[in-house]
Amino acid sequence: MSHDHSHDHDPLEKGTALRVRALEELLVAKGLVTSEALDTVISHYENNVGPRNGASVVAKAWVDADFKARLLADGPATLEALGFKGFQGEHMRVIENTPDVHNMVVCTLCSCYPWPLLGLPPAWFKSMSYRARAVSEPRAVLADFGVAVPADTSVRVWDSTAEVRYLVMPMRPAGTDVLNEADLAALVTRDGMIGTALV
């Protein structure tokens, strides 16, 4: 009995998916990982971590000057006290936007990013174009994101690495004195904390 040899009906046979499955099975057979452990990691990054974590930190800093001072002075200890720690969240440094300075973050080497506070990076953060242009022409990149930084505001670009990962604290919007911490957190965007948006 003949059958179709195109194999299109079975995506497992397409190279990369099969290769990853083969690698996983080898490591499971060696007892180094379990498939259930991988499921847990994936579920965590798909469901538990994301920019809402970072937004809650920024909003807390906006309403609590003491907290803000501690956060800017010692990011790792202050964030760990809030329960934000772990993989890719070590050595966090929070940098504050002011009327004089706008900050933005890039990882020129690959995609270093504060996972516990922002989740996994968006595709554009990993793109070749952003990683190169954020350094060579940051104002043009900001303009592409719809951000017009005044000429007398300086733009600082921070290069996240395996050692230090940066989070931008946006300026608190004017006219939000009536808002509480939870409402303020809803205004803080992911891109605002990368520095490619204003809040």
Add this chain to the structure above:
Amino acid sequence: MSAADVVARLEAAGLPGLPVMAGNDQHEPAFHAPWEARIFALVVTLVEAGHFPWGVFQNRLATELVAAEGSGRAAEETDAAGAEGINRYYYDCWLAAAEATLSAEAIVAPGAVDNHMNDLRAHVEGVRNHQLSAGGGATAGPLAQG
């Protein structure tokens, strides 16, 4: 509470609307294909268990990205499929960096992944042939042995 809700409340209170960016919640799938999630989780799990340091993997990832960008593949995938294309070559680089690291750390022998892929292909082919012949009669043997 979404940003839109907050802005609506501000406006209801007679306050000016805020310069909130469109698409405030910025949801984007972390992974565009299951294998991207698997290789991500494999590396994270191995690093957390101490089999190799993150920095060792990250250096190789950077090397793989430079190669993908130098070959023109990164630009092609980005042009062809946008965010999905970026994720595809990006996690392909994770796979290549993971294999290079596991090989260098003598955790997985060179060629072992290719050999196991061949085994898997043969297994899938065997299952298919078994099912096709089973459809015609009672001659099919057991699904798998050994």
